[in-house]
Amino acid sequence: MVVLTVTFFCSSLVANGANQAHNTNQKDKIVVRLPRSRGRITLRGTIINYTGSSILIRSSVNASVKEFPTSSVVKVSTSHVAPYLQGMTFFSQKKYLQATRSFEKAIQQEDRKWVRREILAMLVRCALQAGDDRVASSRFLTLTESDAETFYFHLIPLQWTPSPLGNLSRLNGLAWLQNKSATTRLLGASRLLLDEKYGQFATTEMKALATNIDRRIRSYARMQLWRLELQHPKKLTKFQLERWRKEIERTPSSYRAGGWYLLGMAYSYKREYEQSATAFLWLPLVYDQDKFLAARSCYEGAESLLQIGKKHEAKILLQEVVKRFGETPAAQEAAIALKKLQQR
Template sequence: MARVLSYPSPKVIFAETMWQFVLGAIMVLWSLTLDAAFSNGYGSEPLTGNSERQAVDDSDIVEIVSSQQGIQRLRGLIVDVSGEGLVLQLTDRSVRKISPDQVVGIETRYSSTFWDSQQAIEQGRIDEGIQLLFAARKEESRSWVRRDITARIVRLLHSRGQYAEAAREFLASDFAADARSPYWSCIPLAWFPDMSLSAAVQDATSWVISGRPEQQLLGASYLLDGSGQAQAVAVLEQLRLSPNRVVALVAAAQLWRREIQTADKTRIIEWEKAIEDLPGPLRPGPSYVIASAWRTLGDFEKAILIYLKPPILWPESRRIAARCLWEAANLLEKGQSTTAGRSAGTTSPQWQADALYQELLKRFPESPWANQISKDK
């Protein structure tokens, strides 16, 4: 019997002080698993799958929230999931269209091939997991589930630094042009200089002159740190004025990358306020930029705090989450953090750094930073 994937939306309660959060964050990381972790894009937090539930029939369950009735669980068959919302055929055969901001969670069935892919990924066999996902998508008849699987494939290719392959997979999808889609957040943008981008430069050069905003955004992000920077900046400046709010905000956040070394406190606070208008699953990249700017400014406590958000709140963005763990651990290891924790008798920064390195090795073994840890050890 195929197992059910449940998407409960966890909430993170921040501690009173940043240092307490850093300590608590490490504990949270220890408690996390990779069991079908994925975001459905409707909320601001990642949704973690529960593979232990067993389906009793072929129906789906959709949890929605309303101001009058609170949380409701609706049973039926999901017809479609897109930027327009979720279409559910109820058990009485009536059809209900649910707006994206009402959806709290989804429970649905996946094939055994899909669950084999999740097991492979959890065990660090990423290449095998990707191939199994391709197979699962091929045997899946529901279009909205195929989109879900495509998004997972894109994220995994991105996590391995296969930017060109991830981008082509994304651009070939039927949700690439719909920035409101819950699956659009898998867009494999570059957020920091990366040697792996060299293989994508040729495609990126053609994408920035295309008429498709999603292609232009991808291409510009790949060219921003190289010889094509001037063209990338011009394209991003244009996209920053897009009537599509999501595209405009992401383009603006890409431009912040050029200000990491020069932004002052007022400017960084503006960025923090700006990303509040982005869906949660699109915040990992901008969060990395903001954390790096705080690090440059010398506020290492804030930098560590924000670096830890992607691996805790949005671990499905694997490459960014891994890089953020690496950066936070490096700051702790170098002693560039508050002394409040040490004066209070809490665990040493070196212990915390080692804990983060271990999480990086365990959760994102495919990342180049995990490989670096293995070499150093």
């Protein structure tokens, strides 16, 4: 019920933007790279739409509409309603509840559909930082319904660590598995992949998604399947782990966090602790958009370093988990580990 309510709330907000009059006096600015050259051009006018595939801008000079591929966009400048700016301030201060309230006000006041998607992405980030996967998933799916090629796809709240499923999460996962959208099925398969009752159903779907035409979905699905292989760590070989590493490095940078975490776990199971620590540290150092996963990865990295006698380095990492990710379960474990280190 919670998820359905949030989905309806967000969907109506995104959809309503299309029915409101666009502010034709809006002065936006974009910088784009010229094709087959190192040159850049700056255009001013009104952005009509901005998706994962292209940007449309109406020139302030002659009112002509120009379209550029999103891949060529260097910078976008626009104005924002006051609640959005306040939300960004709260978010930078890690006040995620206040940020959520501000962004919800902003999305009600904003009449540009492409900016509403930007605000919705911030609401996804807030839910992720708060550890609310149900709300994050619902809002993420609303975002992809509005723009299937969204450049915020890396925010998809997939399951990477073993976690118990509540009844509502299980029901949502099952419903998502039967959806027409490949993105929605990916979320459902991720939730239920290790579930005793629906795990086989989820595995079949995840294997199908691993051949999906959409590279983003295909890459995530392939890495998600490693979770199954980690259930039998003794069968893992060095060749497999090297293949995983190469797969991660071929994956777009913003999608690599979960893969590095799973590779770290695999190396840890194989007692190759130096390599496991190296893999784990990618998350707190580079890919920390999911603070719970980054915290867990940082903690596991410290544990790996302890296994090879690097107590000083491990202590620094444990302190980092406590200080930087204080509201996560990993921080509680890190605090206990630090006390044990001090007693030695």
